[in-house]
Amino acid sequence: MSDLKPHAVPDDVDPDRWTLRLTGAVDQSLRLTAEDLVAYPLETAADDFACAEGWVANGLSWRGVRVGRLLEDAEPTEASEYGLVRAMDGEYACSFPLDRLRESILALELDGESLPLEHGGPARLVPLDTDRDCWESIKWVSEIRIGETPFVGDDTAKDLALSRIEG
Numbered sequence: 232m233s234d235l236k237p238h239a240v241p242d243d244v245d246p247d248r249w250t251l252r253l254t255g256a257v258d259q260s261l262r263l264t265a266e267d268l269v270a271y272p273l274e275t276a277a278d279d280f281a282c283a284e285g286w287v288a289n290g291l292s293w294r295g296v297r298v299g300r301l302l303e304d305a306e307p308t309e310a311s312e313y314g315l316v317r318a319m320d321g322e323y324a325c326s327f328p329l330d331r332l333r334e335s336i337l338a339l340e341l342d343g344e345s346l347p348l349e350h351g352g353p354a355r356l357v358p359l360d361t362d363r364d365c366w367e368s369i370k371w372v373s374e375i376r377i378g379e380t381p382f383v384g385d386d387t388a389k390d391l392a393l394s395r396i397e398g
C-alpha cells in the first residue's frame with residue numbers, strides 16, 4: 232500500500248451515512264451517493280504527497296472525479312468565487328478559490344483500490360497544483376459549499392493541521 236501515514240479515523244467519520252452534498256450559491260443543490268459518483272467520468276492522477284510535518288508519500292495513484300465536472304451539474308451562480316470543502320470530522324474545512332477547486336480531483340480510489348477509510352474514503356479532495364498544502368487534501372469530504380464571498384471563519388484546516396505539528 233502507500234506511504235501515506237496511517238492516522239486514526241475520528242469517531243464522527245461514519246461511511247454508512249456518507250453522502251456528498253453540493254450546496255450554497257448553486258442553481259442545483261445535489262446530494263450524491265458513492266454510486267452516483269462512480270457514474271461520472273473518472274481520471275487517474277499520479278502524485279507525490281508531502282506533509283508539512285516532514286514526511287512524503289511518493290508514487291501515489293489517485294482515481295476520481297474532477298470537481299469541475301460535478302460543478303457543471305450543480306451550476307454555481309455567475310458571481311461564485313469560492314468553495315468551502317467540509318469533512319465528516321467535525322469542523323475541519325478548507326476554503327478554495329473556485330477555479331482551483333474545479334481543477335482538483337475528488338478521489339475515490341488509491342493505488343487501484345477503493346480509497347481506504349483511514350486515508351479519507353469514501354472521497355478525498357486532491358488538489359494537484361504545485362502550491363497545494365497537505366491540509367488542503369481533505370479526507371472524508373461530505374460537502375462542497377459554493378459562495379460568492381470568502382468563507383472566513385469556517386476555513387479551519389490550516390490552523391488545525393499546524394496546531395498538531397506544534398503541539
Ligand SMILES: Nc1nc2c(c(=O)[nH]1)N[C@H]1C(S)=C(S)[C@@H](COP(=O)(O)O)O[C@H]1N2
Pocket residue numbers: 235236237238281282283318319320323349350351365366367368369370371392
Ligand atoms: N478531514 C480531514 N482531512 C485531512 C486532515 C484532517 O485532519 N481531517 N489532515 C490533513 C493533513 S495535515 C494531512 S498530512 C493528510 C494526511 O493524510 P493521511 O492520513 O492519508 O496520511 O490529510 C489531510 N486531510
Ligand SMILES: [Mo]
Pocket residue numbers: 282283284365366392
Ligand atoms: Mo499534514
